[in-house]
Amino acid sequence: DVDLIEGLSPAISIEQKATSHNPRSTVGTVTEIYDYLRLLYARVGEPRCPDHDVTLAASTVSEMVDRVLALEEGTRILLLAPVVQDRKGEYQQLLKGLLSQGFIRARIDGVVHELDTPPELDRKRKHSIDVVVDRVVIKPDIA
Structure with missing residues (x-):
């Protein structure tokens, strides 16, 4: 033992x-x-948040909805979809493709940018890109 x-x-x-x-x-x-x-x-x-060293727990859809509805009125939320996670590259063609698909914004390395004027990315550095699917403002009638 x-x-x-x-x-x-x-x-x-x-x-x-x-x-x-x-x-x-x-x-x-x-x-x-x-x-x-x-x-x-x-x-x-045990999955953990790399930034906050907190254990991550699985959530059902209803639990996530309850958490969102518990936020203060007027809180702004971005619904994001991951596209690139910590990979090297310039991604100009990818960003143009997202724009042509009708997306307007993307969060690139933690900062939200308009896709019609994306930043130039260093191809030798790792980047993370999330496309903004929707923006929501919490209101009393949102449920």
Whole structure:
């Protein structure tokens, strides 16, 4: 019966001859441990907010609606859909495509921009882009 083990580093041994010609191969996929780790994290992992270190909990649609309706009258809400999450690139064609699909705004790296005048993005930096699907103001008759 063990409660704690400290100072023991994990060890993975990979045969040097086992080369993969797939550029997407990782230690996990080459050693075939990736699927087992996915199962382990899915079963016992605890999702946490990376910014606030708070445990995330699953919510039903009705719970989310109740939380929104509990907000103060006049509160503005953006409904966002993730498009790019922490990936390098300029994304000018993607932003033009969103504009041509009828979207007007996108949150790019945490700042909301009009899609007809998007910022120039550094292709060597990671970016996050969420398209603004709708904007809502909380009113008494919203329910």
